[in-house]
Every structure is written in C-alpha cells, then in structure tokens.
Amino acid sequence: MLAPGAFANLLTPKAGGSPNANQIHSLYVIILYVAAVVFVGVEGALIYSLYKFRAKKVRVAAQIHGNTRLEIGWTIGAALILVILTVVTFVKLPSIINPPNTSAPFLESALSEPTPPNGKRLVICVQGRQFIWRYVYGAACESNPFSAKLPYSYQEMYVPADTTVVLSITSVDVIHSWWVPSLGGKVDAVPGNVTYTWFKAKGPALYHGQCAQLCGRQHAFMTALVNVISPTQYQSWLSQQRQAISTANSQVTQLRSFLTRTGNL
Amino acid sequence: MSVITAPVAKPVPQVTSRAVSAPRQTKRWIDWIVTTDHKKIGIMYLVTTFVFFMLGGIEALLMRTQLATPNNTLLSGERYNELLTLHGTTMVFLFVVPVMAGFGNYFVPLMIGARDMAFPRLNALSYWLLLAGGIVFYCTLFYHPPEAGWWSYPPLSSIQYSPSGGQDAWIFLIHLTGISSLLGAINFYATIVNMRAPGMSWGRLPLFIWAILVYAILLIIALPVVAAAVTMLLTDRHFGTHWFDPTAHGSPVLWQHLFWFFGHPEVYIMVLPGFGIISEVIPVFSRKPIFGYKAIAASTAVIAFLATLVWAHHMFASPVPIVVLGFFMLSSFLIGVPTGVKIFNWISTMWRGSLVMTTSLYYAAGMIAIFLLGGITGIFLAVFPVDWQLNDTYFVVAHFHYTIFGGAVFPVLAGLYYWFPKMTGRLLNERMGKISFWFTFIGFNMTFFVQHALGLSGMVRRIYTYQPGLGWSTYNLISTIGAFILAVGIILTVINVAINYKRGALAGPDPWKGNTLEWFVPSPPPVNNFDVIPRVRSVEPMRDIRRQVERSTGVTQKTGGSERFARA
Known part of the structure; x- marks a missing residue:
C-alpha cells in the first residue's frame, strides 16, 4: 500500500x-x-x-x-x-x-452527523495541531476530547475493519486539513469549528495520509497513518492503549509529586 | 513575397504624426522620474514587472530544485515557506496584475485614439505606488520574509503563529499595490469611457480595450474587499481585535470568504487582459476579422459578472454547508461556458485564415493549447466531491499554472513580440523568438503536466520535502527538469529584448499590417501620439486606412522593415 x-x-x-x-x-x-x-x-x-x-x-x-x-x-x-x-x-x-451501515458487529451508537441508517458507528475525534494529529476514540470525545477516561493515540490511527468510522475533526491551533486519499476526500480542521467525514475500510490495511493545508514550517511532516485491523484486534488494542495511558499517567503523577516534594517543581 | 513591384508614383503617406518636443532641459533619467506620459509609464510598468517576474521565477526554481529528490536538504521548511509566499505574492501582485496595467497604459490611449490617459499624474502615482509596494515587500529579504502563503490564512498569519514583521510587510504590500491598481483602474475606466476617437462606438472598441475596461471594473469591485480583509488582519495582529481569532469567537472562515471574494475575481483580473491580447493578435496574423466580435466582448462581461459569484469553490474542504457547495459548483460550471465561447471563437478566427506564423502567433496558439487544459481541469475542481480529493494537492498547482501561466503569461509574451516594434521601433528576432517559444512551451508542459499526476498520487501542496517510495519521486524530477527548460525559454526572450532594443531591424509604423490605431502612428510613437485623430468607421480602423491609402495610390502599403512576415 x-x-x-x-x-x-x-x-x-x-x-x-x-x-x-x-x-x-x-x-x-x-x-x-x-x-x-x-x-x-x-x-x-x-x-x-x-x-x-x-x-x-x-x-x-x-x-x-x-x-x-x-x-x-x-x-x-x-x-x-x-x-x-x-x-x-x-x-x-x-x-x-452518506455513510453505509457498519457490517461488523456494532461497537456503539450516537446521534450526530454523518450517521449510517442504523446509527451504528465508531466516532473518533481528530485534533490537528502543529505538527501532529491526535485521535481520541469514542463518541464521548465530542463533548470533551481531553477527558481522562478516553483512549487516544498520535499520528497512527487504529480502526476496526468493516466499521463505519465517523471522524469529528477540529484543530487546536492553526488550520490543518485531514486527508487520507484512499479513504475519501479531505476535510479542513479549523479551530473553533467541527467538521465531519467518514470511512469504512476493509482490513487489514495501512493507509497513508498527510495534512493538506499549510500549517507552518513542518507542514511536510504532519503525516497520518490509518491502521485497519479486525474488530477483535481493535478491542484488544484499545484496552492495551488504555492500560499504557493509565500507566504513563500514574508515573507522571508520581514524578510530579516527587518533584513537588523535593522542591524541584 | 516582394510587395513593391511598380515604381512608386506618389509617396505613400506613412508618417501620420510627428514628434513635437520642447528642447531638452533636464537629464534623461530625470525624464523617467517626472514623466506623466502614458507610454513612458507603460514601459516602466513593463520593465518593473518583468524584474519581479524574474525574481518570482528564481524563487520557483529554488523550490523546484528542493523538490527534485526526496528528503532533499537544500532548503529548510522555514526557507521553503518563505519562498512559496514570496513566489505566489510576487507573481500575482507584482507581475501578472501590473504587467497588464503596463500594456494597458501603453496601448489603451493609442488604440482608442487618445493623446494620453484621462489622469496622467494619477497614472504616474499608480506606478510609483506599485514600485513602493514591491520594495516594501522585498525588503523583508533582509529581515524575515512572510511565510504564511499568499492567502495568509489566519490563524497561521496571526501574531501568535507569524510573529515576524514580514507578515506586516505583506499586508503593506497588499495595501500599496491595491491602491496602485485601484487608481489605475479608475484611470482606465475614465479614459476608455470618455476619450475614444470620433466614431469609436462601443461596438467598434478593440477587444483588448474591452478586456481592460472589464479588468478595471473587476479591480474596482474586488480590491476594496481584500483591502478591508488585510486591515482586519492588521488590527488583529497589533490592535487587539479578534476578527479571525477562534479563541475569542472570531472566525478564520470569515477571512477565507473575504480573501476569495477578492481572490477569484483576481484570477479573471489576471487572465481577461490576456484574452484581450489574444483577441488582437490572432485576427492580425490570420489576416481575417475576429470571429464573433460581439460574442467575445459579451463573454468578457459575462465572465466578469460570474467571477464575483464563484469564490467559495476555493473553500470546498472548509466548514461550509453542502447546499452552498452546490451553488458554487454550479456557478463555477457556468463560467466555463463564456470561456469556452472565447476559445471556439479564436479557433474559428484562424479557421480558413491565412496564418502568418510569427512568434507572437506561436505564443497566442500556445496560450489556447495550454489554457484549454487549465479550463478543463477547472471543471474537475468545480465538482466539489471530486475537489475533496484534489484540493490543496499538486493537481491544483498544475491547474492554476495552466490557467495563469497559459492564460496570462503566454499572452503577455505574445503581446511583447507583437507590440515590441511599436514600443521601440525595432523588431525582435523571430528565429530566436520561436526557439524561445519551443523552450517555454515544452518546459511549461513538462513542469506542470506531471503535477496533475503528482496530485492524483496524493502529493499535497506546500510541503518542502517528501519521502521516497510514495510514487512521487519520478514525477517531481521530471517537473524540476521542465522548470529549468522553461527558464531557458524565458531567458531567451529576455536576451532577445536586450539585444534588439537598440540593434533590431527597423520596424516602421505598421510591421504586422495591424488592425488597430496604434499602428497608425510612428514607432515609437511621439509624445503627443496623434497629430490628427482619424475617424473610426469599423472595429479595424487601421485596416480601413491602409485600404484607403492603397486604393487612392494604387500601391501596396509598406510595412516597415518586416515585409517578410506580411503576405503579398
């Protein structure tokens, strides 16, 4: 690919x-x-x-x-x-x-555009920032993408195959543009606005994409990878990622309290 | 080929106006600074804009060299962004728009039979403001050039993300060149409406003049909008407003609407005068009247009207409702109709003509060949779902170079070869001109045709480097080689001008057997242009005059030093 x-x-x-x-x-x-x-x-x-x-x-x-x-x-x-x-x-x-129905066993459902006829889809929030993409998994990301409970990843997005994935796209700094050519057209990530797109990929596959709107000096390196895996692999990846994030968070908390205690912070 | 066969019975009245000048009291260079003569101002415009064209070209070559191979380290991301901003801004604001004003300045009064522009001093001010804008902008080379692209989308162009003064210099450039163009546009409008020769009704206005008139109107409509937008950006950057700041309920999308409301008419501001030049050159060298004069003049006006209704097709990937996208798709489609009508009429003008294959006609035909593809790819881009795949990729870069380089720069070169004898009294070397054409034409297509494929293969615009293995490397290398071939073509034309400015064959007043009034006066024309302003009886007044002279004397009118181009 x-x-x-x-x-x-x-x-x-x-x-x-x-x-x-x-x-x-x-x-x-x-x-x-x-x-x-x-x-x-x-x-x-x-x-x-x-x-x-x-x-x-x-x-x-x-x-x-x-x-x-x-x-x-x-x-x-x-x-x-x-x-x-x-x-x-x-x-x-x-x-x-208009997205088609998810053909894989459904994961979750919610109400916001675009929606497949039976409403079953996976929502991923895509946040553009200089010069990396951040992905937050789960419909709850739309109310708060920084919610502590949600798994997230940078640059490489993991999605289940045969599932209608709805992307809710925004930016935290300048304008970026989400584009993975094989998975559909590009959508600008504009700060203060939320834009949507969707895709439904067959897997396993790895798709390459790149920020399409000039966003600063390292615009050329603001790439994206979409890793399509089976729904079961996706579930286990999610729990792994949750685990990794909470481990990293607790380590940071420990470090912070140590530094505060020793007067270095 | 020889035209003069019988001994001349009566001298053919060639010289129809004489120079009237006061004894020289100042040094020559001071003349250029204090002049209000539309011809001198026109030449200053042309020379200045060609200098900026060269600078923009060097910037383009640097970028192409950087992209020739993957992971190239010639330029950093910072330098590359500066160069792309300089290149785009220079070519739009300091070359294509003002070069048309240069030709307009020189030829509008001559073609409509006027002795100068309506407001000669305002005309001089227009030029000096343009030069000031260029200097302000290029001074940034010595501190920090802007790097947000020629659209300068906020928030990237806001003070947080572009703190340098280069961005402010860009704003200043837009203001200075904007006022320059606005004053120039008012001047063109006043001149064309009020100062036409007796008998030159609207139906007898040369098509180049129609184009300049519409160019002026479009400038008057579009420029105040961008002036307002950059002022808002300036107050956002320095005076605490939040027009485009999303963190304070401002809207970055508002900038896009304002900028492209100016930006799309700007495209037609750049190409309509080019269309005008083509509409003059083709009938002269086809030895045939223009096919469908009214259709071409009307399509110019229709394009200008539609040009103000298509701006959001630059924003198909922005947060804009689908119904709005549909509207802008249809309006963009519509603009294809009058543009197509022009192309059909130009080809019909050549059809059953007797084509005199001069360099000027080469460039004019090259324009049609190239611009056609730019127009067709425009239809792809107007279909918004397809645009979602193509927008912001090299497909768009290819598209707008096919339209602007094809639709404006090729006509400028056609106009240069066509009008150079009038401006200097000397002909350019045709052989060298044709060689320059083939370099330019082949180099252009090699550079930009493969960029369609690059965009389709997923290469986005404005990236300073890329990884190997994406299928982009070969196309990029071809494109870079093409850019250097193109540069050779342009340099050959510059050399041609430099050599023949003083040494070219004498042209005489009418080397091409032209149709319009500028060929009635000596080359170069005297300060007062016309001793007697002839009465205009058709859209081809000079042809009428030549026929009248030939009929009354029985001698074929001499055509200066270039009979070899003119059919017996």
Whole structure:
C-alpha cells in the first residue's frame, strides 16, 4: 500500500480503501471521459487550423465575421455538457456523503452527523495541531476530547475493519486539513469549528495520509497513518492503549509529586 | 513575397504624426522620474514587472530544485515557506496584475485614439505606488520574509503563529499595490469611457480595450474587499481585535470568504487582459476579422459578472454547508461556458485564415493549447466531491499554472513580440523568438503536466520535502527538469529584448499590417501620439486606412522593415 509503482495514479485519484473514495473515483472517471473528448476535439481543431491554414497554403483569408447559429450552438453545447455533469454529480453525491451501515458487529451508537441508517458507528475525534494529529476514540470525545477516561493515540490511527468510522475533526491551533486519499476526500480542521467525514475500510490495511493545508514550517511532516485491523484486534488494542495511558499517567503523577516534594517543581 | 513591384508614383503617406518636443532641459533619467506620459509609464510598468517576474521565477526554481529528490536538504521548511509566499505574492501582485496595467497604459490611449490617459499624474502615482509596494515587500529579504502563503490564512498569519514583521510587510504590500491598481483602474475606466476617437462606438472598441475596461471594473469591485480583509488582519495582529481569532469567537472562515471574494475575481483580473491580447493578435496574423466580435466582448462581461459569484469553490474542504457547495459548483460550471465561447471563437478566427506564423502567433496558439487544459481541469475542481480529493494537492498547482501561466503569461509574451516594434521601433528576432517559444512551451508542459499526476498520487501542496517510495519521486524530477527548460525559454526572450532594443531591424509604423490605431502612428510613437485623430468607421480602423491609402495610390502599403512576415 505504501510503495506503489513509479507511475502511480497518472490519470485518476487514489481510491480503494473506502466506499466514499471509490465513489469519488468513479465520478472523476466519468468527468475524465467527457473532458478527454472535449480536449481532443478542441486541441485537434487548433492543431488542424495551425497546420492547414498557413499563409503558404492559403493565399487569401476568407473574410468571415461570425456566425450567430454557430455561436448559439456551441454555447448550448457547452452548457449541455455541464448540465450532464451536474446531474451525474448530484446522483453520485448521496453515496459520497452518506455513510453505509457498519457490517461488523456494532461497537456503539450516537446521534450526530454523518450517521449510517442504523446509527451504528465508531466516532473518533481528530485534533490537528502543529505538527501532529491526535485521535481520541469514542463518541464521548465530542463533548470533551481531553477527558481522562478516553483512549487516544498520535499520528497512527487504529480502526476496526468493516466499521463505519465517523471522524469529528477540529484543530487546536492553526488550520490543518485531514486527508487520507484512499479513504475519501479531505476535510479542513479549523479551530473553533467541527467538521465531519467518514470511512469504512476493509482490513487489514495501512493507509497513508498527510495534512493538506499549510500549517507552518513542518507542514511536510504532519503525516497520518490509518491502521485497519479486525474488530477483535481493535478491542484488544484499545484496552492495551488504555492500560499504557493509565500507566504513563500514574508515573507522571508520581514524578510530579516527587518533584513537588523535593522542591524541584 | 516582394510587395513593391511598380515604381512608386506618389509617396505613400506613412508618417501620420510627428514628434513635437520642447528642447531638452533636464537629464534623461530625470525624464523617467517626472514623466506623466502614458507610454513612458507603460514601459516602466513593463520593465518593473518583468524584474519581479524574474525574481518570482528564481524563487520557483529554488523550490523546484528542493523538490527534485526526496528528503532533499537544500532548503529548510522555514526557507521553503518563505519562498512559496514570496513566489505566489510576487507573481500575482507584482507581475501578472501590473504587467497588464503596463500594456494597458501603453496601448489603451493609442488604440482608442487618445493623446494620453484621462489622469496622467494619477497614472504616474499608480506606478510609483506599485514600485513602493514591491520594495516594501522585498525588503523583508533582509529581515524575515512572510511565510504564511499568499492567502495568509489566519490563524497561521496571526501574531501568535507569524510573529515576524514580514507578515506586516505583506499586508503593506497588499495595501500599496491595491491602491496602485485601484487608481489605475479608475484611470482606465475614465479614459476608455470618455476619450475614444470620433466614431469609436462601443461596438467598434478593440477587444483588448474591452478586456481592460472589464479588468478595471473587476479591480474596482474586488480590491476594496481584500483591502478591508488585510486591515482586519492588521488590527488583529497589533490592535487587539479578534476578527479571525477562534479563541475569542472570531472566525478564520470569515477571512477565507473575504480573501476569495477578492481572490477569484483576481484570477479573471489576471487572465481577461490576456484574452484581450489574444483577441488582437490572432485576427492580425490570420489576416481575417475576429470571429464573433460581439460574442467575445459579451463573454468578457459575462465572465466578469460570474467571477464575483464563484469564490467559495476555493473553500470546498472548509466548514461550509453542502447546499452552498452546490451553488458554487454550479456557478463555477457556468463560467466555463463564456470561456469556452472565447476559445471556439479564436479557433474559428484562424479557421480558413491565412496564418502568418510569427512568434507572437506561436505564443497566442500556445496560450489556447495550454489554457484549454487549465479550463478543463477547472471543471474537475468545480465538482466539489471530486475537489475533496484534489484540493490543496499538486493537481491544483498544475491547474492554476495552466490557467495563469497559459492564460496570462503566454499572452503577455505574445503581446511583447507583437507590440515590441511599436514600443521601440525595432523588431525582435523571430528565429530566436520561436526557439524561445519551443523552450517555454515544452518546459511549461513538462513542469506542470506531471503535477496533475503528482496530485492524483496524493502529493499535497506546500510541503518542502517528501519521502521516497510514495510514487512521487519520478514525477517531481521530471517537473524540476521542465522548470529549468522553461527558464531557458524565458531567458531567451529576455536576451532577445536586450539585444534588439537598440540593434533590431527597423520596424516602421505598421510591421504586422495591424488592425488597430496604434499602428497608425510612428514607432515609437511621439509624445503627443496623434497629430490628427482619424475617424473610426469599423472595429479595424487601421485596416480601413491602409485600404484607403492603397486604393487612392494604387500601391501596396509598406510595412516597415518586416515585409517578410506580411503576405503579398
């Protein structure tokens, strides 16, 4: 997944990780076909006229001032192409923005956008900060992402396979943008705002992503990894992570009290 | 090819105006500082903006060199962010917008048959404010250049995250160049509305003048908004306001709306005059009237109107409701229609023409070829779900270079080769010009075409380095090599100008058999432009004059030193 060929994605965006990314990919391909026809047609007409109508070959230019029918014709033609693309986009749109049902055994459910039809999903809060992503697991993160009870991780996100994962995205400093190409489009992480996206990935797989909005000097290193594992592995990872966090917290508490006692803090 | 066959019976009246000048009392360089002559100001604009173009180009080459290989250490993240901010700001505010004002300054009065701009001293002020803006901005090189990008999105551009004075210099630059452009725009508007030659009704206005008129109107609409926005940013940074500060209920998204309400019309401010130049160059070298004059003029106005309704397509990934995204997708689609109409009309102008393959026409045809792809990728980006994948990636970088380099810089080069003989009285070397074209065209496509693929492969914008093994390395290397080929093309044009400024073949007043009134006067034109302002009877007044002279004398009008370009 991390080492595609040298000429990966020459003409189409990345996809394959999540239904929304796949739907965007197929919408893109439809536009690409239409665009290719227009491109070849117009460039062809340009190159043909540059070749065919040189002064060497055509001594006298035809003195034509215009043609109203032609003008109306290509105006309507161009508009029709765009009407078709509009219809295609709005037909595709629901499959891109509305998450499907979780197919794995459900983990939890809550009410906030976006929601799959049966409401079963995993909420992960994504917090952008210079220059790392922080992930807080569980719907309770939406009320307080710094709640002591919630497991969290940095940079690498762990998610269960076949589960609709809803991301609730914000930033604690400047604007960042959450983007894992294979798992769907990007969403800005704007301080003071909460934005949402979702994905539903098959596993096991590892997806690479990167902050897409200029956020400062180390913007280039603000990467993200999404590690898709089985739901049981996910459960055990969660308890491990809880364990690790509480161990680290108690160590810090001990250290703090030691330092305070000895007058070093 | 020879045009003069019979012995000349009557001398052909070539010189239609004479220089009137007082005896020189000051030194030559002082003339340039105190001048209010639109031609001198125009040349100062062109020279200054080309200097900034070179600086912006060097910044681009540094960035491309850094990105040539993964994990390159030529530049740090800090230096890279400074360079991308300098490059974007320079190219937009100090090159493309003012270079159009440069051509406009020189040619608007000549093409409409006026002796100067409506407000000559205001015109000089416009230029000096532009230069001041450029100097203020480039002084940051000596302390701390801004590094928040040319959009300067807060909070990154706020005092907490960009504490240096470079960001304030950026704000100052926006104000100075903004006032410069605003005054220039008012001047263009007043000149075009009031000072046209007798008989030049709106239906006989050259298409370049239509473009400059609409450019002026768009500047007047858009610039006050960005002036307000950067003032708000300035008070946020230094005077305790919280317009864009989310910790005090301000909104960073407000900045995005304000900035792009200016920023998208700005795109058309940059390309519409370019479209105007193309609409002048193509009919002259096709030896054919422009196809669909009214459609092209009307599409210019329609593009300008729609340009004020599409700004949020830069914000498809921002917190904006879906229904708003839908509106901006449709409005962005709509703008494709008048743009397409222009391209169809240009190609139809060449259709069944008799193409004189000058360098200027090469660049004009190159513009159509390149801009078309920029327009098509614009449709991809207007579809907001697709934009979620493409926004802020190299696909966008490729897209806007295809539109701005294709839609504005290629026309500027076409205009340079077309109008250089008028401005200096000498022709540029055509052979060298064509070589420069091929370097520029191939280099451009090599640099930017692969960037579409880079974006599709997931490479985001504005990163100063990347890891190997992501499928980006080959594309990046191709792009960097292309950038240097492109640079060779531009340098060849600069050398061409430097050599032929004094030594080029004499052009005479009308080397190309032009259609518009600037070709009626000697090259370079005298200070007063016209002794007698001819009456305009069509959209191609110079063609009418040439025909009239040919009919009355029976002699084909000489075309200066460049008969070789003109069909017998």
